[in-house]
Amino acid sequence: MLKAYLLLTAFVGAFFLDGTVDAQSLSLGTSLYPGFPFKSSAYSGSSGPLSSAQFQTDILPQSPEAEAMVKYTLLPVTLYSGLPQVSIPIYELKTPNLDIPISLSYNYNGFKPSETASSVGLGWNVQGGGVVMRHVKSRVDHMDVHVVGNDYDNYVNMNYLSNKQDFLQTMGLGEADGEPDLYIFNAPGLSGKFILMQGKAYMFPHQQIQITSLGYDNGFIITNEKGDKYYFEDAERSHHKQTSQFGEYVPDHNSAWFLSMIVSADLSDTIQYNYTTYAFHQPPVYSETLTLTLNQNVSPIPSQNYQESAASGDSILSLSLSSIVSKNAEVDFSPAGTPRTDVWITDSTMYPLGSVSVWGTGSVLERNFTLQHQYFAGKLGLTEVDETLPLTDSGDDTIMQRYTFQYQSPDTNISTIPGWNTHSVDYWGYYNGAQNETLFANADASWVTNQGYTGANRAPNFNYCVHNTLSKITYPTGGYDTLIYEQNTTGNYQVGPSYTAETSKLTVDWYDNSNLPDNHGTRSLSGSFSLNEGQMVHINYTSVDNGYPQTDPFLTIYNASNALVYASNPRPPVLPGVDSVPLPPGAYTYVVTCDSLNGWGVGINYNSYTVTNTLALAPGIRVKEIDSYDNSHPAPVLTKYYTYNNGTSLYNIGAHVSSVNQDASGCYANGTGNCPTGTVYSVSITTLQGSLNPSVSDLINNQFWYGNVEETDISGGSNGKTDYSYGSFTPVDPDVFLTQKTDYKYTYGPYGVQYVPLHQTMTNYGIKDVIDFQTITSTVTDQVFPASSCYTCSNVVATPDQTQPVVGVQNVYSATHNVMQSGYKYVQSTVDIAWDSSGANPVTNETDYYYDNPNHIFPTRLITHNSKGEQVTTQLKYPLDYPITGINAPHTVDSLFNLGAWYADSMYNNCYDNLVAALQPYQPYVNNETNFTNTVNSYNCEGNYATNSQNAFTARNTLWQNYLFSLDSAEWADAVAWHKGVYWMQANHVVSPVIEKYISVQKSDGNDYLVSASRDNYTLAVNTAGDTVAKRTGIQETELTAPMLKTGFLANIDSNYHNEVSVTYDNTNRMSSQSKVNDLAYSYLWGYRHQLVVAEVAGSDPATIASFVNQSVLDNPSNDQTLRTELNKVRTGLAGTKALVTTVTYDPLIGITSKTDAAGRTTYYTYDNLGRLVNIKDQDGNIVKTFFYHYAN
Structure with a gap:
């Protein structure tokens, strides 16, 4: 299977435009x-x-x-x-x-x-x-x-x-x-x-x-x-x-x-x-x-x-x-x-x-x-x-x-x-x-x-x-x-399963409650209730006289910040009736209102749960609720509520x-x-x-x-919640990390809201202590x-x-x-569970991660299972997975330093213990002042400890310098070109790119068979300043025509790889061409100070297309037309060949301003003052597409 190889994605991605705009929103970070x-x-x-x-x-x-x-x-x-x-x-x-x-x-x-x-x-x-x-x-x-x-x-x-x-x-x-x-x-x-x-x-x-x-x-x-x-x-x-x-x-x-x-x-x-x-x-x-x-x-x-x-x-x-x-x-x-x-x-x-x-x-x-x-x-x-x-x-x-x-x-x-x-x-x-x-x-x-x-x-x-x-x-x-x-807290607020059903009732009628003040044609009463757990609150209502419509809502509910969280319809179509509203924990007030022709009875039904509360005040504050409003409605269109548990400090x-x-x-x-x-x-x-x-x-x-955070959407419409769990390996690695995330939706049932799971991810971590x-x-x-x-x-x-x-x-x-412990966490396994829309029929996928090289923290093997139940292994190799024989790698340098430090510590402890033993005959001091003092002066424990410590530091530094020198020597001495690139990457700390990747599957016979394998080849390149760097110049892959055992592949890796993609660079280390085997070569010209691709030519080579243009014009165009004119020289120069030329101009800080395709047709792009695409025009200046921007909120 041919590996996806488009190296130029980051450069030519701007060729493809749409009029989308990211919506602005406010949330808690992750x-x-x-x-x-x-x-x-x-x-x-x-x-x-x-x-x-x-x-x-x-x-x-x-x-x-x-x-x-x-x-x-x-x-x-x-x-x-x-x-x-x-x-x-x-x-x-x-x-x-x-x-x-x-x-x-x-x-x-x-x-x-x-x-x-x-x-x-x-x-x-x-x-x-x-x-x-x-x-x-x-x-x-x-x-x-x-x-x-x-x-x-x-x-x-x-x-x-x-x-x-x-x-x-x-x-x-x-x-x-x-x-x-x-x-x-x-x-x-x-x-x-x-x-x-x-x-x-x-x-x-x-x-x-x-x-x-x-x-x-x-x-x-x-x-x-x-x-x-x-x-x-x-x-x-x-x-x-x-x-x-x-x-x-x-x-x-x-x-x-x-x-x-x-x-x-x-x-x-x-x-x-x-x-x-x-x-x-x-x-x-x-x-x-x-x-x-x-x-x-x-x-x-x-x-x-x-x-x-x-x-x-x-x-x-x-x-x-x-x-x-x-x-x-x-x-x-x-x-x-x-x-x-x-x-x-x-x-x-x-x-x-x-x-x-x-x-x-x-x-x-x-x-x-x-x-x-x-x-x-x-x-x-x-x-x-x-x-x-x-x-x-x-x-x-x-x-x-x-x-x-x-x-x-x-x-x-x-x-x-x-x-x-x-x-x-x-x-x-x-x-x-x-x-x-x-x-x-x-x-x-x-x-x-x-x-x-x-x-x-x-x-x-x-x-x-x-x-x-x-x-x-x-x-x-x-x-x-x-x-x-709200204030931060330590401890837990644990809501138990048992509860007591509670109801808060109010009835207001224009005639029966004539003692209430007339507020411009309405009368009202207010009540309150409190929730110790977020839940669906159910509302029962009846009308004293429902023969006439009422203009105002008969029921409004406000939270502790006096924000409106519920407003009823003025006159529901069916009486008596019920309604429901999801509310987070907190204190609430509600107002029942009637006009001169109506009266209302309202009952608010909720559950009061048993609670175990070990909370105590902690430093600082936290967000409790975020309400998002549009510019036309008094109630929020989106409300997110946050609850927290297991608050703790990394330290005292x-x-x-x-x-x-x-x-x-x-x-x-x-x-x-x-x-x-x-x-x-x-x-x-x-x-x-x-x-x-x-x-x-x-x-x-x-x-x-916090060890647990729950984010609940309590807006109208499709609501749900997400639970987050966090962990920490303090003090070895005090990083706080996500261990579990579960998305829920809620459904209405006869007993109120019921949350059902939709998706869950779990991550299990291990910990490694590097040095203390x-x-x-x-x-x-x-x-x-x-x-x-x-x-x-x-x-x-x-x-x-x-x-x-x-x-x-x-x-x-x-x-x-x-x-002080310098360590790090690593992922041991991930579990992904997806349920259907009713919260049933879970599908589970698990991946195990292994780390076979102590010189870096990246996973080298990933093991999962396919739909047939077969074990699939993905092997990854990074630059540090290609060591130089006989040279101490970074992990070994740290291990040897630890050994040297242990030796210095041991020698000092022995010296001190020997001194204490030697002084025993001369205790107490007041009776043996001379012998005591002479004995103390004959031991140089601290001086020797300083010397042995310095020896450990010196040995560490020498080992590290030898490692770097060996990389530099191997970079020039090794005859294999891609080895040179890997050694340069190690010496310059380019350690995260995956060099090799091969996937195998374990069949029923117990053997691992190769599915695919690829290797990125990095070779050395020299720029105009004389600097040497490693660049990716090729991609090799296996071509499987028959089943191959993984062991057979590993026994002779090089012979099993075949060239699939080759890449060249100019003297500024910008990609000048790329090509697949037995396919057209694509060459590129760079402009705007060598920051942007201005021409892509299929079917020609970099030297040829560069000979048609003045690079200084490409790097510093006075305007778009000047650049289009200069780039058109490539088309003219390649006339009569099969080469296909596409050219582009830019406003470098905004985007593409024109694109001329292989047929010579130019499309123009215009932007508003905020840098958003507004018009696309054809070569004659006719608008073919216009973009209008509206905000969701």
């Missing part, structure tokens, strides 16, 4: 993004130990633009996070090999006073750019002068040093770095997190991408699995303002690197990013300390006190995106005319984004968008996006499309809104409106002996958290969506308080320095400390998701302070370190250990 298996030591408003020497780096900020980008990595817009997918498309920047959608996108799950809006507005961001952001943990990696020789990656596992009190003290004083900085990246097609271990990146979770560090402060190159390279080299610079009060040292460092350039794998396409600088000043950083004294028997003692301190915020010289440029298009981002007023320091360098303009070749303005803003709750808010006519003013009379946005509880009075460092926040930094005097919660009050301390209310409060949340979007059609939210959430304890053994002095018998007393002091963190810190530490790292932090857990009346006493406590050469220590440090 994209999945990874989390991160790292337990951080701080959280928003956390109350934890923080010694003055140990700087809490979680409060280091990033710029608003960098935070807005990485927010999509930390808080993905998807169903499992409960966020609505809101996006305003701007333009899709395309080249033959790269595709960058540019849009304004919304990501917001609650009001945080500490959050600074991006230049687009609070919750909004420009999608299409990218950033790698550094999140400093402990100390700034390799840049802190106080941490020389004690950087995190000086050892393969710094955790092993935590047995030593002197090392823990070094770390506690900020002279050792026990945690690597975390790097978070987000760009088109890329998202994730990684750390650096001596320059090599390890991802969490592991991905099949390659990250190259350009130096600890110089940026990165990230290569995706297709070989496209993303350069992050434009850096923002952070300056930490040191204060005499704290004395911490944070060196100036690059805190983020913005996307500078994307280069396609074959080097033929480049997209460039340009920026302008601006200064961002962090608001003052507040921290609180509360000292509590217990068992105070020693006098004098330190007094109990509460202190609030402020330090100047950091300054960041950051970058704002100014343009994205390709060969044929430039997208410009221009600031508004007035500087922002919602930032801490207004120095006229931070502006809202004012407009986005799309320019074509020749500086032609193709599309233009203007943005309008207001300030809500002291934050910049996006209120309007207008697309205006090109080359005109942007007044209202030129607006072609308008989007408007409304927000929950807008308040333009900045002075009434709490500041960045307000105490009125919940445990996760969301505004809760509480009038708190401190960050220390009521739960901490049990520590307090001084009754003057008032604990804070740190519980979430939805009414304040929902502040500034997008509540309404109005589209260019006049239709709009409204969004209703909402810890309340931890503490530093200070203990002492004191006595009343007798003047001799000794403690008389009976005069020894004890005292304990607890110190609570807390501060507010930037928004990104909170998201890193508290990534929240451990981190360590150190804090003082016990301190000794001398009582002034007895400061010469032995005011020390015993150290837990058996190698400490002192009697005791004044400060006892304890370590907190965390494991």
Whole structure:
């Protein structure tokens, strides 16, 4: 069977045009993004130990633009996070090999006073750019002068040093770095997190991408699995303002690197990013300390006190995106005319984004968008996006499309809104409106002996958290969506099968209820009911006097937001009667109305189910309901309702308080320095400390998701629901993934609504742990302070370190250990079940996936069964499935590094154990000071550990360099052309293309027989710049004339393949021809700066057709007619031959403007100001087809 091979699909797809337009709709997203298996030591408003020497780096900020980008990595817009997918498309920047959608996108799950809006507005961001952001943990990696020789990656596992009190003290004083900085990246097609271990990146979770560090402060190159390279080299610079009060040292460092350039794998396409600088000043950083004294028997003692301190915020010289440029298009981002007023320091360098303009070749303005803003709750808010006519003013009379946005509880009075460092926040930094005097919660009050301390209310409060949340979007059609939210919750809300039937009744009659007020000729009564489960609500009604029609509906039902969800007909044709309406859980009110000639009795029947409720409030908010309205009806035309269960965090959430304890053994002095018998007393002091963190810190530490989400269509007409189930392999792979999706429809029955399944997909995953790292932090857990009346006493406590050469220590440090696991999930099997329209007769298809090569994460075998019950196996081979004999592959390099790390760890443990054993004869220290100290000094455990660790890193780097060198050597030494291409692909991380695919079926005799096989041949090509790349130059397939065993095929693969398709390229790596065996060759000419195919010629070769034209005219045509004239030279030159010539002209940013077929007939295409096809004209200018556009909503 001939493999489908049309390589030019992406290029000539524009030849086929229709007038369709995608409808706009708003829904919850379904994209999945990874989390991160790292337990951080701080959280928003956390109350934890923080010694003055140990700087809490979680409060280091990033710029608003960098935070807005990485927010999509930390808080993905998807169903499992409960966020609505809101996006305003701007333009899709395309080249033959790269595709960058540019849009304004919304990501917001609650009001945080500490959050600074991006230049687009609070919750909004420009999608299409990218950033790698550094999140400093402990100390700034390799840049802190106080941490020389004690950087995190000086050892393969710094955790092993935590047995030593002197090392823990070094770390506690900020002279050792026990945690690597975390790097978070987000760009088109890329998202994730990684750390650096001596320059090599390890991802969490592991991905099949390659990250190259350009130096600890110089940026990165990230290569995706297709070989496209993303350069992050434009850096923002952070300056930490040191204060005499704290004395911490944070060196100036690059805190983020913005996307500078994307280069396609074959080097033929480049997209460039340009920026302008601006200064961002962090608001003052507040921290609180509360000292509590217990068992105070020693006098004098330190007094109990509460202190609030402020330090100047950091300054960041950051970058704002100014343009994205390709060969044929430039997208410009221009600031508004007035500087922002919602930032801490207004120095006229931070502006809202004012407009986005799309320019074509020749500086032609193709599309233009203007943005309008207001300030809500002291934050910049996006209120309007207008697309205006090109080359005109942007007044209202030129607006072609308008989007408007409304927000929950807008308040333009900045002075009434709490500041960045307000105490009125919940445990996760969301505004809760509480009038708190401190960050220390009521739960901490049990520590307090001084009754003057008032604990804070740190519980979430939805009414304040929902502040500034997008509540309404109005589209260019006049239709709009409204969004209703609710607080996130942990736990479950489980509805049982049993229920009690309930009825709410009302009767209203003009004469019997004459005491009711006359509302312009009608009288009404209202009632209410509540549903604890979504269901079909049944309505019974009767008429007191049905002889005359009634103008108004006799029954209306409203939800808790006072939105109309049901309205009856004014006078039903049959009385008494029944009706039904599907309603989600919630509280409802209803109104029964009659006029002067009628009366009505209404009964609303529903079920009250038994419920098991373990829900508790959680950080942020989620979408509860989305209502879509057209521009002519008061009721929504589409309503989707969302219910959630199994809310949880990837990490610990909402810890309340931890503490530093200070203990002492004191006595009343007798003047001799000794403690008389009976005069020894004890005292304990607890110190609570807390501060507010930037928004990104909170998201890193508290990534929240739901295990189950149900989306129910409660609109009129054909309703149904979809259930989604999610899972996670935290901490090995904290990615949240879809495990099951089931689509239902409902049918009406005698007992109400009944949901029947239509389609279900289930995905089973496995997990692989690639490599683990451990981190360590150190804090003082016990301190000794001398009582002034007895400061010469032995005011020390015993150290837990058996190698400490002192009697005791004044400060006892304890370590907190965390494991960072770099692993990944993989699909083990998928199950697809389809039912008929009645929910019966299921048909099941199952596919099992196998992974035979640990060097990549792609499936190599897929096994399923055909309609005969036979087992069908699909074998896939990728570039990394063609190893070089005798060379360690990437997986082996990691395995050998793990082995080297294990050796270094083992040697250190042996050394430490031997030291402890050697010191046993000299315990206690006070009796054997000299021998004890000499023995300790004779062991160099830490020095040897550092050496062995470095040996492991050096061996890893050497193995990797040898691997790359071997690929380069094999690329030139191997005599087989397609082998060379595969080796180049491995060396340049082009690892996802399928090179070979063969399918076999297992027959009843137990043997596997080949069904088909194909191989794509990649060979090396050199462009005009002298760069060598691999290009697909041919397709080979098997030609089965008789049954062939799979084993026979594999025994002699090359001889079983036959050439089917051949492809050639020009010196810019654009395809110049393709042909099937024994068939016509198709040759191509490229124009518009070699970005678009302008001619296809069947029956000639590339050199011949290129000789007829001037390539510079094709690349830079002044107008369509000029290009048509130049291309017509090909027809003239091939006159008298059998060649068939088709030529095309374009508006490069919109589409085809003309097409001349092989007979010389030209068809013209015209577009409106929004780039939509409106007319197709024949060669004489006659309109043969016109397209009209109408919106469904």
